[in-house]
Amino acid sequence: MEAKYDFEKKYREQILQCSRCGFCQSVCPVYGATLRPALNARGKMLLLKEVMDGKIELGKELIDSLFQCTTCASCANNCPSGVNVPEIIKQVRKDMVNIGSCHPAFAGMNEVLQKATNIYAEDELPDFDRKRDQKAAYVYFIGCVGAYREDEATEGALDLLDRLSVDYTLISEVCCSGVLEDVGYSLNPKLASQNLERIFATGAKTVITGCPYCYRTFTQRQEYDELRKRGITVLHISQFLKDLDFGVTTDKKVTYHDPCDLGRHCGIYEEPRATIRKIAPDFVEMQHHHADSLCCGAGGGVRGAYAKNSLAMARRRLKEAEDTGAEILLTECNSCVHNLANAKLRKQNIKIYNTTAFINELMHRKAKDK
Amino acid sequence: MDEKLKNGLIGIVGAENYSEDLIDMVSYSYDASQHSARPLCVVWPQDAEQVSRLMVFANETHVPVIPRGAGTGLSGMAVPIKGGIVLDLSHMNKILMISIEDRLAIVEPGVVYANLEKGLAAYGFFFPPDPASGKVSTLGGNVATNAGGVKGAKYGTTRDYVLALQVVLPDGRVMRTGSRAMKSVSGYDLTRLFVGSEGTLGVVTEITLKINPRPTATSTASATFGNLEDAGRAVSQIMYSGIIPSVLEILGKETILAINKNTDLNLPEVEAMLLAETDGYTKGETEYQMAKVTEVFARNNALEIKQAKSDEEAINLWKARKSAYAVLARIKTHFVLEDVTVPMGKVADLLKGIEAISRKHDIQIATFGHAGDGNLHPQILYDGYNPEDVKKMEAASADLFALAISLHGTLTGEHGIGLSKAPFMTLEHDPAAMNVMRSLKRMFDPNNILNPGKMALDDAEASFSEAGIKS
Numbered sequence: 001m002e003a004k005y006d007f008e009k010k011y012r013e014q015i016l017q018c019s020r021c022g023f024c025q026s027v028c029p030v031y032g033a034t035l036r037p038a039l040n041a042r043g044k045m046l047l048l049k050e051v052m053d054g055k056i057e058l059g060k061e062l063i064d065s066l067f068q069c070t071t072c073a074s075c076a077n078n079c080p081s082g083v084n085v086p087e088i089i090k091q092v093r094k095d096m097v098n099i100g101s102c103h104p105a106f107a108g109m110n111e112v113l114q115k116a117t118n119i120y121a122e123d124e125l126p127d128f129d130r131k132r133d134q135k136a137a138y139v140y141f142i143g144c145v146g147a148y149r150e151d152e153a154t155e156g157a158l159d160l161l162d163r164l165s166v167d168y169t170l171i172s173e174v175c176c177s178g179v180l181e182d183v184g185y186s187l188n189p190k191l192a193s194q195n196l197e198r199i200f201a202t203g204a205k206t207v208i209t210g211c212p213y214c215y216r217t218f219t220q221r222q223e224y225d226e227l228r229k230r231g232i233t234v235l236h237i238s239q240f241l242k243d244l245d246f247g248v249t250t251d252k253k254v255t256y257h258d259p260c261d262l263g264r265h266c267g268i269y270e271e272p273r274a275t276i277r278k279i280a281p282d283f284v285e286m287q288h289h290h291a292d293s294l295c296c297g298a299g300g301g302v303r304g305a306y307a308k309n310s311l312a313m314a315r316r317r318l319k320e321a322e323d324t325g326a327e328i329l330l331t332e333c334n335s336c337v338h339n340l341a342n343a344k345l346r347k348q349n350i351k352i353y354n355t356t357a358f359i360n361e362l363m364h365r366k367a368k369d370k
Numbered sequence: 371m372d373e374k375l376k377n378g379l380i381g382i383v384g385a386e387n388y389s390e391d392l393i394d395m396v397s398y399s400y401d402a403s404q405h406s407a408r409p410l411c412v413v414w415p416q417d418a419e420q421v422s423r424l425m426v427f428a429n430e431t432h433v434p435v436i437p438r439g440a441g442t443g444l445s446g447m448a449v450p451i452k453g454g455i456v457l458d459l460s461h462m463n464k465i466l467m468i469s470i471e472d473r474l475a476i477v478e479p480g481v482v483y484a485n486l487e488k489g490l491a492a493y494g495f496f497f498p499p500d501p502a503s504g505k506v507s508t509l510g511g512n513v514a515t516n517a518g519g520v521k522g523a524k525y526g527t528t529r530d531y532v533l534a535l536q537v538v539l540p541d542g543r544v545m546r547t548g549s550r551a552m553k554s555v556s557g558y559d560l561t562r563l564f565v566g567s568e569g570t571l572g573v574v575t576e577i578t579l580k581i582n583p584r585p586t587a588t589s590t591a592s593a594t595f596g597n598l599e600d601a602g603r604a605v606s607q608i609m610y611s612g613i614i615p616s617v618l619e620i621l622g623k624e625t626i627l628a629i630n631k632n633t634d635l636n637l638p639e640v641e642a643m644l645l646a647e648t649d650g651y652t653k654g655e656t657e658y659q660m661a662k663v664t665e666v667f668a669r670n671n672a673l674e675i676k677q678a679k680s681d682e683e684a685i686n687l688w689k690a691r692k693s694a695y696a697v698l699a700r701i702k703t704h705f706v707l708e709d710v711t712v713p714m715g716k717v718a719d720l721l722k723g724i725e726a727i728s729r730k731h732d733i734q735i736a737t738f739g740h741a742g743d744g745n746l747h748p749q750i751l752y753d754g755y756n757p758e759d760v761k762k763m764e765a766a767s768a769d770l771f772a773l774a775i776s777l778h779g780t781l782t783g784e785h786g787i788g789l790s791k792a793p794f795m796t797l798e799h800d801p802a803a804m805n806v807m808r809s810l811k812r813m814f815d816p817n818n819i820l821n822p823g824k825m826a827l828d829d830a831e832a833s834f835s836e837a838g839i840k841s
Contacts, residue, residue: 065393
């Protein structure tokens with residue numbers, strides 16, 4: 001029988017390899033927040049198996065399961081049968097878009113990125129009182145969340161680069177649009193070429209991204225191959241900072257949240273920790289860390305489409321952070337900062353920062369004290 | 371969906387704890403076996419009182435109720451073969467009490483095994499059965515299926531640790547069995563009747579478990595053997611050596627070949643490999659025991675004996691065993707993981723018999739398992755989309771069960787009867803025993819509403835087709 005959908009053509013064998021052991025249930029953040037097995041990876045693979053077997057139709061009734069996945073990859077990381085669930089989910093979302101069964105929030109995201117230059121459809125890119133599109137050794141690429149929502153975090157990162165006398169420039173950046181691949185659509189090549197042009201115009205040999213997802217997109221997507229061809233290095237800010245000396249420390253207890261996009265998706269675990277250990281001698285890990293880190297609930301379009309469950313996931317992660325007794329929760333992703341901060345209750349005293357913003361605050365205080 | 375039924379259920383658990391959405395109905399159609407069947411709806415009760423009201427309602431309306439934990443069972447026990455209401459107990463997930471001085475823990479049924487382990491670790495205690503699915507499986511499911519694990523030989527199974535239960539009976543009555551005392555001979559042992567009853571007699575809503583201090587030292591060794599007799603004899607002779615290893619696992623040749631084909635572990639391609647762990651509270655103690663074990667290995671012509679000198683080396687030795695299930699799961703689209711169990715002295719006979727069955731039906735069967743308690747896991751690999759292959763699998767399973775029974779063993783050491791083995795119940799249990807079991811079921815559940823269609827309790831002639839094997 002001819003496969004009806006691309007997900008079946010590409011992933012039939014993998015979907016059938018799911019042995020239904022349910023190990024994904026113990027690590028799935030969506031299941032953890034909802035205790036609803038239809039939402040974990042096994043539930044999703046069963047739906048796809050029944051679609052392939054002709055028992056159910058791929059359609060709107062399946063949206064709440066197939067679109068409710070943060071693509072955090074914990075399941076794939078723990079799957080004894082080697083099923084790469086996030087890739088399968090990304091493909092089936094595209095199939096669902098093709099047949100007109102898409103979550104409206106996801107469709108909205110695509111519409112926005114066909115017209116606007118950023119995921120929030122904001123008109124003006126803030127310049128953070130800095131010049132853009134200058135000649136410089138480094139380009140600092142902020143990313144949508146940092147530019148339009150977590151401006152304090154971004155100010156902190158930029159101030160830190162200034163304090164460290166880094167020769168960088170901002171550019172008239174547009175959304176890298178990598179996220180569209182996760183939500184059933186395709187990266188917008190027009191946006192990619194605008195970013196490339198503006199990066200090339202600066203003459204920079206290195207792009208530093210403030211956002212792990214932009215880092216992922218620049219290093220892994222073919223639309224950004226030209227960066228590699230021209231010998232331009234892409235670094236996440238945590239990689240750039242790891243060998244630097246800041247001359248400040250905090251005596252507060254600090255813990256670290258691995259963003260899925262930086263950790264499981266890019267394998268970057270140690271660089272952020274190397275920096276944190278330098279500035280925070282009292283560093284502790286949460287119960288889940290490194291490849292076992294627990295997702296903050298923001299990814300894969302879930303924050304926009306399923307806000308309540310997204311916040312419930314963030315609250316679980318915050319609880320783990322609080323259980324360590326830490327006063328400071330650091331991470332390396334504006335999107336994680338955003339979701340965790342939104343989930344924080346007033347009575348919770350833990351402070352949430354991007355590592356860069358936290359270092360900048362320490363350096364600022366030290367300078368003031370002198 | 372019948373509106374009256376729906377409204378009745380929502381009246382008890384609330385709309386937020388009721389669903390008939392397609393996504394839920396598909397996910398509750400399955401467990402980790404090859405069976406599937408759609409329920410009518412699912413409810414997520416929050417406490418025993420809701421469970422009791424649900425049972426009263428279901429008993430009056432004669433709608434089947436299928437209690438469910440994490441759905442990791444391997445024989446279709448949680449598959450709603452007669453439709454009905456899935457009772458997902460995962461929301462009742464509180465550890466109610468850990469009492470070290472009384473040496474017990476009291477939990478709700480939805481507590482995940484690993485979460486209790488985490489809670490007990492803080493006191494240096496553990497709950498020994500250690501099922502392979504412990505990261506996911508719930509204690510309610512462990513009790514309902516009498517779950518075992520790799521430490522069965524030394525520490526027994528779930529049954530050996532259940533002191534008391536709170537159970538909701540099919541008519542809604544709430545019953546307490548057992549006590550918090552370490553021993554009790556007061557009346558019939560109702561607690562044990564419910565352990566392993568596969569959700570056919572009542573719904574467990576609270577569990578009191580005996581717990582053990584966790585041994586702090588282990589030693590690990592492996593040995594390879596050129597023929598099955600040597601490996602089998604080594605297993606039975608260890609029992610003469612005066613010690614009981616905490617773990618004694620076996621890998622058969624077919625499993626070793628599959629592991630080599632799919633990983634870079636480069637195992638020696640021998641007939642059998644044994645892995646042993648001894649545990650205790652000092653290194654001297656565990657090494658004394660391990661010396662006895664390796665002595666037995668050597669005396670039985672082991673080709674190579676490796677003893678781990680560090681934790682890291684121990685982890686490496688276990689890699690082969692730990693990878694077995696996953697490697698085998700990837701080979702064909704479908705598999706059946708059996709758990710036939712024989713007296714320890716018959717392990718070699720069982721292994722040889724499995725090879726013969728594999729040849730006879732021309733179907734791949736890879737074997738590994740818990741040699742230490744005679745519980746092997748022949749994993750039959752087949753293509754469920756090929757009717758010929760399905761027939762071969764069914765015939766091989768039937769032969770396997772007959773072989774285990776002929777060796778004075780049992781159909782199932784730890785996975786349970788459920789749907790998969792229901793057709794074979796009469797092979798193991800004589801007519802009187804079957805009659806007693808069916809009478810018990812009728813006494814507890816006269817309307818047959820609790821997990822009907824399982825364990826060959828409601829019809830004398832269950833068959834594979836009725837058992838709902840579908841690819």
